[in-house]
Structure formats: structure tokens, C-alpha cells
Amino acid sequence: METKKMALIATKGTLDWAYPPFILASTAAALGYEVQIFFTFYGLQLLKKDLSDLKVSPLGNPGMPMKMPFGPKWFKGLNWNIPNAVQSLVPGYESIATGLMKQTIKNCGVATIPDLRDLCMEAEVKMIACQMTVELFGFDHSEFIGDIEYGGAATFFEFAGETDICLFI
Amino acid sequence: MNFDKELDARGLNCPLPILRTKKSLGELESGQILKVSSTDPGSVKDMQAFAKQTGNELLSTAENGDEFIFLMRKH
Numbered sequence: 001m002e003t004k005k006m007a008l009i010a011t012k013g014t015l016d017w018a019y020p021p022f023i024l025a026s027t028a029a030a031l032g033y034e035v036q037i038f039f040t041f042y043g044l045q046l047l048k049k050d051l052s053d054l055k056v057s058p059l060g061n062p063g064m065p066m067k068m069p070f071g072p073k074w075f076k077g078l079n080w081n082i083p084n085a086v087q088s089l090v091p092g093y094e095s096i097a098t099g100l101m102k103q104t105i106k107n108c109g110v111a112t113i114p115d116l117r118d119l120c121m122e123a124e125v126k127m128i129a130c131q132m133t134v135e136l137f138g139f140d141h142s143e144f145i146g147d148i149e150y151g152g153a154a155t156f157f158e159f160a161g162e163t164d165i166c167l168f169i
Numbered sequence: 170m171n172f173d174k175e176l177d178a179r180g181l182n183c184p185l186p187i188l189r190t191k192k193s194l195g196e197l198e199s200g201q202i203l204k205v206s207s208t209d210p211g212s213v214k215d216m217q218a219f220a221k222q223t224g225n226e227l228l229s230t231a232e233n234g235d236e237f238i239f240l241m242r243k244h
Contacts, residue, residue, distance in 0.1 A: 023183070023184050026184060026188055027184040027187060027188070030184070030187055030188050030190075030191035030219070030223075031219065031222045031223060032222070032223060108182050109180045109181045109182040109185070109208075109209075110182045110183075111181075111182075111184075111185050119188055
């Protein structure tokens with residue numbers, strides 16, 4: 001049987017949106033797929049050596065439940081509907097929300113992003129950083145993990161053109 | 170039923186039970202049996218899908234309270 005292939009384009013650089021590419025890539029690799037991820041624009045944040053800066057923002061995100069990861073069950077079930085105007089004025093609101101999200105992730109037995117990325121690396125998922133965006137955002141190669149390649153759109157198509165699954169995230 | 174290796178995936182959520190299963194199967198010989206215990210309700214459907222796509226045989230799925238027990242024979 002010919003090896004199946006999957007290509008992903010990862011364009012988001014927040015803690016919540018870091019999950020889909022790494023979950024899909026690691027799972028596809030476990031199923032025997034050959035996988036490549038092309039990281040472009042904000043997605044480049046997911047290739048940084050230090051992933052601790054990844055944040056989630058509830059601001060302007062009405063789909064995000066705001067629940068507390070601690071306390072009795074009735075308290076955990078409360079949805080804190082905080083108006084955007086208030087969120088935008090409270091200093092450090094994003095950091096607090098990110099801290100709570102990380103605690104919820106831990107409570108639910110969901111893998112951390114550094115762990116998932118390591119699992120992808122172990123499974124030989126090929127990661128390509130968009131060189132154009134590296135220059136556009138003024139990043140330096142030293143900020144990124146090793147074992148990745150740098151390329152452009154043509155590099156992506158070289159593999160994507162032969163894939164069974166191709167997703168833009 | 171007898172098994173050759175046991176994987177405790179309890180408390181882990183998607184996709185970790187599948188990733189750990191894949192890794193554990195890698196440490197077995199063809200024909201040997203892996204027992205996996207999990208608490209993720211999504212893993213029931215996922216283990217079936219994993220078996221179907223990788224050619225490993227899912228011998229049984231059992232539910233024991235909040236736990237799910239899978240037996241899988243390596244391809």
C-alpha cells in the first residue's frame with residue numbers, strides 16, 4: 001500500500017489555535033501518514049524555541065466559554081460573561097485567561113503544545129517555516145527550533161501536490 | 170485474555186491515547202497483544218478507526234465503570 005500523505009498550512013499563533021495542526025499531524029503520523037506542516041505568518045510562533053509566550057485571547061471571541069478550572073462543581077460550571085469593553089481595559093486580562101486555560105488543559109489530561117510538538121518531531125513530521133514571513137516579521141533563525149527547513153510557496157506545493165489531505169488552519 | 174504488554178492511558182485525552190498506543194505497539198512483535206486502559210470516551214471510536222487504518226486488529230472493547238479496556242493484536 002502506498003503511503004498516504006497530508007499537508008497542513010498553520011497560520012495562527014495563539015495557544016488555542018496551536019492545537020489543531022499539532023493534533024492532526026501527530027495523529028496522522030501515528031496512522032502511517034507522511035506529514036508536512038508549512039508555518040506561515042502568525043503560525044511561525046509555533047516554531048519558536050520558547051512556546052511559553054503563546055496566549056489565548058477571550059477578547060472578541062464570543063465562542064470561548066470563560067469557566068474556572070478550580071472550585072466546587074457548581075462554580076466550575078459558571079460561564080463568566082465579561083463584556084469586551086471590560087476585557088480590553090483590564091491590564092493582564094489575556095495573561096490571566098491564558099493561565100486559566102493552561103490549568104483547564106492540565107485538568108482535562110490534554111497534552112501541552114510543547115509535548116505535542118515533540119511528539120510530531122519524534123514521528124518525523126516535516127516542519128517548514130515560511131522564509132518570507134521570517135523576514136517580514138524581523139525574526140532570526142536562532143529564535144526557532146532546529147530540525148526545520150525554510151522555504152516558500154513553491155516548496156509547499158512540491159509536497160502538497162501529491163497529498164491525500166491538504167488543510168489550511 | 171492474555172496480553173503481552175499493558176498501556177495505562179487513563180486520564181489522558183485525545184490524541185494521546187492513540188499516540189501512546191502506536192508507540193507501545195512499536196515495542197511489540199507481530200501477533201503480540203497490547204492491553205490499553207483509557208478514560209477518554211472518545212477513544213472508543215478512535216481505537217476502532219486506528220485499528221482499521223493501521224491494519225492492527227482490535228480484538229475487544231470493554232467498559233468497566235468510567236474505564237475502557239481495549240485489546241489489540243499487532244499487525
